[in-house]
Amino acid sequence: MTEQSPDARIFVAGHRGLVGSAIVRRLESAGHTNILTATRDQLDLRDQAAVNYWFRANRPDFVYLVAGTVGGIVANSTRPAEFLYDNMMIHATVVDAAHRHDVTKLLYLGSSCIYPRLAEQPISEDALLTGPLEPTNEAYAIAKIAGIKLCQSYRRQYGSNFISAMPTNLYGPNDNFDLTSSHVLPALMRKFDDARVAGETEVEVWGSGTPYREFLHVDDLADACVHLMDTYDDEEHVNVGTGDDLTIRQLAETIRDVVYPEAEIRFDASKPDGMPRKQLDVSKLHALGWHHRIELVDGIRSTYEWYQSQHAASVS
DSSP states (O other), X not given: OOOOOTTOOEEEETTTSHHHHHHHHHXXXXXXXXXXXXXXXXXXXXXXXXXXXXXXXHXXXXXXXXXXXOOOHHHHHHOHHHHHHHHHHHHHHHHHHHHHTTOSEEEEEOOGGGSOTTOOSSBOGGGTTSSOOOGGGHHHHHHHHHHHXXXXXXXXHHOOOEEEEEEOEEESTXXXXXXXXXXXXXXXXXXXXXXXXXXXXXXEEEXXXXXXXXXXXXXXXXXXXXXXXXXXOOSSOEEESOXXXXXXXXXXXXXXXXXXXXXXXXXXXXXXXXXXXXXXOXXXXXXXXOOOOOOHHHHHHHHHHHHHHHHHHHHO
């Protein structure tokens, strides 16, 4: 195993995003002081020449590849070319540069949407490529599958120590709360808060409310990523989640009870549901010695507190 020493040069690609910012917090809390980052203005991760130059100049020892173009059902459905192109280019340039500049280890972060729409539940790692994908996020899923296979191919051809982790649905500080591009949990939090501020009594929720989803706080994911970077060296990707799920109706009710208990919920069944269920089998991760710590209702409370503080700061 190759652990990250306190003085290791660690590149977090996508450090301003939900996951990247959490990984930076986690590394800083562990005493790492040589964390390398680059903003989009400083480095276009879709540009192979620019990425090669950056790697040559900065020489990272470890790379967390967590950058990407992400979004919910609306964004995935209306911007498929962007989701496919951006994500395939980002992981292609960074993985190749990591190989060419002798990075000690790279962790590539995918998504649970890589699995077939009707995969057996809970979904184990070997369900990959066993059936058709969910149409509403197919472009993103294909890009992420390609990223897994790219890391595996560099391992097989060059012996590169590149690993992959597939998280379930994420939430937490620095999430995207834009209703046109966000995932379900932050979108619902924003809807209930907007209704609370406006004094509206009813909140509309897309879909039937019957699909099941699993949610992981991003700080737990960051902890799992650091754990895998330090302890895991195999080819197969690893699921990262809680192993527990709930219906969208239950999620909406939980968020309502935290944000705006007086609100009534109305489901719009004409809107798409997405996959009927997407619960990960995390037994492999548990066997590697990692379990989540933040329970959903506690995570929702703390995320809402962060959201309120950000909103207050933006209007002050």
